[in-house]
Amino acid sequence: MFRAREAPFRKFKIIHLHFLSGTIHMTAKLIEGNAVAEAIRKDLRERISDLSKKGVRPGLAVIMVGDDPGSAVYVRMKEKECIDLGMRSKTIRLPADTSEAKLLGLIDELNADKLIHGLLVQMPVPKHIDPRKVIMRISPEKDVDGFHPVNVGKMLIGETDGFLPCTPHGIQVLMERHGIETSGRHVVICGRSNIVGKPMAALLMQKGKCADATVTVCHSRTRDMPSITRQADILIVAMGAPNFIKADMVKEGAVVIDVGMNRVADDTSPKGYRLVGDVDFEAVSKKASAITPVPGGVGIMTRIILMVNTVTAAERAKGG
């Protein structure tokens, strides 16, 4: 059956139609992060320039314990983004056997450092260090990851003077910039991690702009997950499992946000692997009205919101 559908995008509305087994399939619009990130960078450069006139240069300190190669890549990318924006970047690489006490002491020093406005410890930390103690030790005013319980709590109760967690807030911004309306729509979130699923639900159930959604959270214990995911107007997937979401789990015309970032062995790639999301992109993109690619979708938003939070922290520190 051929149905007219409302594509919720303001611009770049390119729809490819092709006829297949009696049904009209659309190729989904790509929800890409790069253009959004570039627009935000432009805005950030202005704010950084304003701060500069007041003698303030936003500074982000990143502590990395151990030498996990994945973490090393993320840390380098954060460093580069800071420097490109003209911010102060301080990266502290500590050996894997650094004691918890030493790490906590370093956090105390950076909490007190007036040149540093944002501070994070790259997760995961080695097993002998309690990540909860680390997160609790970072001053909430410098917790630009938005992981400190006081910032998490402010997010859930809808207070706006904390910091929002980077990935879920990045998804919110990504949807907003692509004109995807969430109000009154049914958002289904697959996954209940503290980094994505739970805060994503908390953000989208709030009153107001880019929120006001009916929100469902599914996870490994959910019975008959496809019956839930098929109801989603907007499906957000953060299960950490390649190709977890198949086409038959998605409603025709849904918006699909893939937060997965899985390394899959690939001999044809020079690195020996390629990155794939949690969604069977090829099949689902023929059914969804819009979908994020992996890479190129959500990933960059996490980093750019970290920069936004750091600039905000610098502005607040100056204001106080």
Add this chain to the structure above:
Amino acid sequence: MFRAREAPFRKFKIIHLHFLSGTIHMTAKLIEGNAVAEAIRKDLRERISDLSKKGVRPGLAVIMVGDDPGSAVYVRMKEKECIDLGMRSKTIRLPADTSEAKLLGLIDELNADKLIHGLLVQMPVPKHIDPRKVIMRISPEKDVDGFHPVNVGKMLIGETDGFLPCTPHGIQVLMERHGIETSGRHVVICGRSNIVGKPMAALLMQKGKCADATVTVCHSRTRDMPSITRQADILIVAMGAPNFIKADMVKEGAVVIDVGMNRVADDTSPKGYRLVGDVDFEAVSKKASAITPVPGGVGIMTRIILMVNTVTAAERAKGG
């Protein structure tokens, strides 16, 4: 059609069957709060007795600003519960024109008072006082209401060393004591307040006992709410609207938790009003497998969890 249904209750399984318009209707099992509260009181008395041997008497301070009659009732009931359990109760009634500064100063005093383990300000406060400042000022270690952002945040990320909010955690305990399994079941929550809806969702989506549910949150902006509520294995309603949930919004055999507490004018009552919930009890109780009455269901659980939190606060203060 007559179907065998599994009633999820361990005890007092009384099922009335009556034939009506071609369908077998069951009268729902009542999920009552009183017996559960009494069992918890018994446990609390033991803990209070143990503390007493260590020279500690749990103390709860309640501050009430103004003379809202509804609040006055709640405050008196908390006071009475404390005294009945052998705890220290300190109620401070302040005039409605008390300044914010004076209230915050009093909170500081009680935060420092070693005889007081739990501290709350009865909400709502008069309009010239910012409730957020009040909540932020209470020491998280004495925040037995579980409203401070740091306790809210700990709840969302699943840390267990904070305080859980009284009404949603009370509902969790009420379900547990009635043998209502939540794991893998679809819980639909109507309402997204900071006191019930949002924390209720946060608690039930966690991993572990009395949780692990698939959780949906609906609210005033939800499109076609009946299509969502009809999916609920467990329906929790906190909309603050009398008779909001009708029978056609409930799945046959669902568990229904009514958090509403609405005063409806009633000339036949000596008080001139009667209390009703958010659920059309008469109709829905013929369709649900279990339902909370109003009053007599959730209400008492809020107060009893407040007592549990205060005793826990005293134990932690002693332990530290």
